[in-house]
Amino acid sequence: MAKELTPRSENYSQWYNELVVKADLAEQSAVRGCMVIKPYGYAIWEKMQSILDAEFKKTGVQNAYFPLFIPKSFFSREAEHVAGFAKECAVVTHHRLMNDPDGKGVVVDPEAKLEEELIVRPTSETIIWSVYKNWIKSWRDLPILCNQWCNVVRWEMRTRPFLRTAEFLWQEGHTAHATAQEAEAKANEMVKVYADFARNTLALPVIVGHKSPNERFAGALDTLTIEAMMQDGKALQAGTSHFLGQNFAKSFDVQYADNEGKLQYVWATSWGVSTRLMGALIMAHSDDNGLVLPPKLAPIQVVLVPIYKTEEEFNAVALKLNAIKSELEAKGISVKLDDRDTVRPGFKFAEWEMKGVPVRIALGARDLEAGTVEVARRDTLTKETMPIDGVCDHIESLLGEIQDNIYKKAFDFRAANIRKCDSWEEFKTEIQKGGFLLCHWDGTAETEQAIKDETKATIRCIPVDTCVCEEEGKDIYSGKPSHGRVVFAISY
């Protein structure tokens, strides 16, 4: 059948690419590396947005919107920042088209060349700090805590659906503070928000940690990350929070008068998560039957499938199912009654499984007589027939159970694929098997680079809340002294 997936174990990439399309999440667009997010996929993203947005607001953050275009001169003010992004920017050079004088179609009007080129934002630090300069005069203006939900463009050489696309949706928070301590605390607070969201909502066990200087955001003094493990053992950076120090304040000359009247540069953070979380969700939980969505994120939590032969049978079954639907909805559960008569039940079962709906209820004439329903759960692919009375209460708790079980499954998988490694020879073969290796590192960029060149493995993070191993040891590569283990992995 057209809907069948390549098995995960056979070709992980192909399985992933097919799943994105077959679960109706997204498809490729006419422009290479860009993606159409379809309604079902977007509904999941919207759910992520609304939950995260509420969390941000609890920390005092407000939403705002800054322009898509950044004048080239703004962009080039912070040296490290430019160096980090210059190679992947879309640039607007003209503002008008004209009819091709030599024939059909249109060409760029050479008369309409812009005096200063505009960069399509790859991230908004520069434009935002050029604006913050006008907002900040006094210590009384601080802190400023803004977030924006928007799209950004990074012209990547190679793209993959959700994980790396030329254009993607994200949120970027940008805060300005009077002191370094306050800014660092904010960066920590936000990475905690991300970690809680990943664990509680996405059912994704993540490791929180610091990036090594090599892997740090361009222009940051410190980058905090949440790192997740995918089912092929590769690491995925799922969100980052940066302590930017005074780099951007100095580049954009943003100073405030403190309570003694002295001018001080402002301290900054920025933090973001993107539609890459969709990729993380897919790769962490899905199986050969398709998507597996944690109930807290599923746009449809329960699907009802009627089974019938005649119209009378359908009416009787639908009556019962509608009653169940109302009762579930009264509990705040989102329900879909699949009453299409154009496809058969078996087709519906397979289709909703592909789309990852956590719970399916099937009800037919047989059940009506016996007073039962069939309840199937997506995470375990098991089903049981139970009395129709009390089924809604059962499903309410079942959704919680499924949420926990999906997290547990991912947690156990990760636990089984994290191991310590103390020998360089062992490292070289072990790292290729996938998973995270906890190893001693001497703290130098040279060692990290050498390891990357030889094995493609990078330091995913220096963990702060999971697998923390502060202990004396020797660097796995250089043999120099080390004060703790860090997480090495091959990453997306």
Add this chain to the structure above:
RNA sequence: CGGGAUGUGGCGCAGUUGGUUAGCGCACCACGUUAGGGACGUGGGGGUCGUCUGUUCGAGUCAGAUCAUCCCGACCA
């Protein structure tokens, strides 16, 4: 930008040493039978074979050019 591959109805493919009307599966349309794990039967619609040039009596098939896409690298959330 380096290495590899592929372009044939919406999708996935076949198409022999060049040979006449370009074929198959899925999807689609109609009718009927079906319906508790991706239904079946019968009938039907839809493609000039990525593009250009060449070789030839004759090109989906051979040659050259060109464009596009995909995979592996470099780069990256």
